[in-house]
Amino acid sequence: MFEVGENADGILAGVLFLIWLSAAILATRLAWRPTPEALRKSARRLLRLLVAALVVLVVKCVAIGLMLAVDWIFADNRVIVQMPLLLLPMLAVVIWTVPGLRALANRDDAPVDVETRSAAADPRFVVPVQVTAVATVIGVYFAYVSRPVPSYLDDIATHAAPILLSVLVLWFWQGRRLRVVTATDFARRGRRASALRATAQAAVVVLVVAAGITYVAQSSRLPDRMSMTSHDNVDYGGGPSIGHGGHGGTSVDELRGPRTGKPNKAFTLTAKNATVRLSSGTEIKALTYNGQSPGPELRVREGDLVEVTLHNEIPDENVTIHWHGLDVPNGEDGVAGATQNAVEPGGSFTYRFIAEQVGTFWYHTHQNPLEAIRRGLFGALIVEPRDGPPPGERDFVVQAHEWRTPDDNIVSFGTSDTLQRQEVAPGTPVRLRLINTDNNPSTDSRPRALTVNGTPVRVAAIDGVDVNGPTPLTDPRFGLATGGRYDVTFTMPAGPVRLTDLANRDGGLVLAPPGDTSTPKIVDDGDHFDPLSYGSGGSRPFDAGSSYDRSFTQLLDDRLSFYNGGLHLVPIINGHSFPDTPTLMVRMDDVVKVRIVNRSHQNHPMHLHGHHALVLSRNGVRATGSPWWIDSLDVIPGEIYEIGFKADNPGLWMDHCHNLDHAANGMVMHLAYEGVTSPYELGRGTPNQPE
Ligand SMILES: [Cu+2]
Incomplete structure (x- = not known):
């Protein structure tokens, strides 16, 4: 409902502008109509336009109502900023323009005399229509560009100022026109002179606008060097204000995993260029770890000391490794420019951490990730329970990815873009480890839609945390967030089971008993899996009603604007793009609530x-199933999630959208602990481009 309202509201802002622009042109020319009949016709047309504008306004109010019905916060800026600035000039039209206009529309065939002309050119009669046209321009600017966020006081000022200025300018201008139209030599004034002047005026306007756009584009370019810890926009979430870095704090370099001790598992990952061949035969010029993509599966046990040595042999690309979902010490997090310098060609970096969580994770570079992850710098990281996996269990790691070729996006599981078959004996416990390594451009960036058909399944874990009391789901439809993981389990039945990414129905994975060559049909209209109410039992350390040390709100909007020199639909957090996004400041052991509100057009x-973080509620509905712990949460337009977490891992942490296009366009913020500093910088003048 939010999206319908939001889209309609944007379109109607444009429709209102077109109507009022036509109305303003008509009103401005009214006094110049040569004959009684022409004047009457123009006045009637103008009246009809005003009626049309009223109808559109009513529809716009309905659209705003649809958004308000979801939650006040989805359209409060319309109610507080946009509508008053539209309604006030419209009211002036009703009071000062409409009575005179009706008289003109009902005028008889008496010649158009000076008195009539001066009535039709009177600023009090014309300016309200012109100013309303200006207000609708501000309305379009509001709908697509400015997207105000609370507290709205400065937005009211910045949006009202041009409207008020236009009153003065138009009143002065219309006064001059009034004198012209009532002058005795009015009829003899040449048209040529005024045409020339209009052309000159238009040229000046075009020049000024072009210069303004060039200036805005240039000034949106990011600085060559930025520090993650030196932002001005610090949010304490209603808690006590605390120091952000400064002198004498703890450097992220001190927040490393165990530096000594023999690792239980040691891996070497060498980043290199390689050609990856998909099952269809398509070849991808990929960026890889160890010449393969997905990179080698790293499989460790709970409690292992893991050591991963990264070498970079890609001649023109810096790399890191981020352990997505594994809550490692901050210095091992692999974010270029925040926790380390990206590894330059020929360089190395060694990560060491203890695998404390059991489950399905993945790793990927956090340097130029938009391009580098898409091109292959990722792989699976599996942490098995200390005592090993359940006896007899077979697990299948499925990395849903989208390979880009010059002409296509190829939806695949790993390198399989065609249907793959595996033999599994009936009665075998099976675990599908589903990992979404990519946002989903082929389905309009919606969560990746996956189905499992052939047997009821359970969701045993989400984002590497076990689900309590999972119940069987028949033909479920999973919407897997980018970066998110579901562990789906079942006991192999006597017939085949099929896993499908609905964006590639010819691909997928079929598990079948030996000798069975049949393929189950795809069922794509099954129930959407909703973790909010899935499973039962388990304990929550806090819930929607708990008291929190700090509560943050993240308002996600988007607007048409320049970011780093380019024009984009820029996603913004609380009205800003990185590096101006708020920094969430916390203190060790704080219990923190974050309210995420998606008012934008995108997931x-x-x-x-x-x-x-523990999901507390969605759109006011409390989470009731098993505790739903997440590290990657898909928030769709019109949704409000409340999540809670304990600040128990000191550092400087990225908090960003994993739709990497959005992150590259500034949808990045960070969570900073009191006193933590980073010696690293990012930007063109550094080796580090974490997004
Ligand atoms: Cu996003």
């Missing part, structure tokens, strides 16, 4: 590094 799979 935002929000990913907080270093922590797992």
Whole structure:
């Protein structure tokens, strides 16, 4: 309902502008109509336009009502900023323009005399229509560009100022026109002179606008060097204000995993260029770890000391490794420019951490990730329970990815873009480890839609945390957030089971008993899996009613604007893009609530590094199933999620949208602990481009 209202509201802002622009042109020319009949016709047309504008306004109010019905916060800026600035000039039209206009529309055939002309050119009669046209321009600007966020006081001022200025300018201008139209030599004034002047005026306007756009584009370019810890926009979430870095704090370099001790598992990952061949035969010029993509599966046990040595042999690309979902010490988090310098060609970096969580995770570069992850710098990281996996269990790691070729996006599981078959004996416990490594451009950036058909399944874990009391689901439809993971389990039945990404119905994975060559049909209209109410039992350390040390709100909007020199639909957090986005400041052991509100046109799979957060509620409905712990949460337009987490992992942590296009366009913020500093910088003048 929010999206319908939001889209309609934007379109109607444009429709209102077109109507009022026509009305203003008509009103401005009214006094110049040569004959009684022409004047009457123009006046009637203008009246009809005003009626049409009223109808559109009513529809716009309905659209705003649809958004308000979801929650006040989805359209409060319309109610507080936009509508008053539209309604006030319209009211002036009703009071000062409409009575005179009706008289003109009903005028008889008496010649158009000076008195009539001066009535039709009177500023009090014309200016309200012209100013309303200006207000609708501000309305379009509001709908697509400015997107105000609370507290709205400065937005009221910045949006009202041009309207008020236009009153003065238009009143002065219309006064001059009034004198012209009532002058005795009016009829003899040449048209040529005024045409020339109009052309000159238009040229000046075009020049000024072009210069303004060039200036805005240039000034949106990011600085060459930025520090993640030196932002002005600090949010304490209603808690006590605390120091952000400064002298004498703890450097992220001190927040590393165990530096000594023999690792239980040691891996070497070498980043290199390689050609990856998909099952269809398509070849991808990929960026890889160890020449393969997805990179080698890293499989460790709970409690292992893991050591991963990264070498970079890609000649023109810096790399890192981020352990997505694994809440490692901050210095091991692999974010270029925040926790380390990106590894330059020929360089190395060694990560060491203890695998404390059991479950399905993945790793990927956090340097130029928009391009580098898409091109292959990722792989699976599996942490098995200390005592090993359940006896007899077979697990299948499925990395849903989208390979880009010059002409196509190829939806695949790993390198399989065609249907794959595996033999599994009936009675075998099966675990599908579903990982979404990519946002989903082929389905309009919606969460990746996956189905499992052939047997009822359970969701045993979400984002590397076990689900309590999972119940069987028949033909479920999973919407997997980018970066998110579902562990789906079942006991192999006597017939085949099929896993499908609905964006590639010819691909997928079929598990079948030996000798069975049949393929189950795809059922794509099954129930959407909703973790909010799935499972039962389990304990919650806090819930929607708990008291929190700090409560933050993240208002996700988007607007048409320049970011880093380019024009985009820029996603914004609380009205800003990185590096002006708010920094969430916390203190160790704080219990923190974050309210995420998506008022934008796009999905935002929000990913907080270093922590797992508990989902408390969605659109006011409390979570009732098993505790739903997330590190990657898809927030769709019109949704409000409340999540809670304990600040128990000190550091400087990225908190960003994992739709990497959005992150690259500034949808990045960070969570900073009191006193933590980083010696690293990011930007063109550094090796580091974490987004
Ligand atoms: Cu996003």
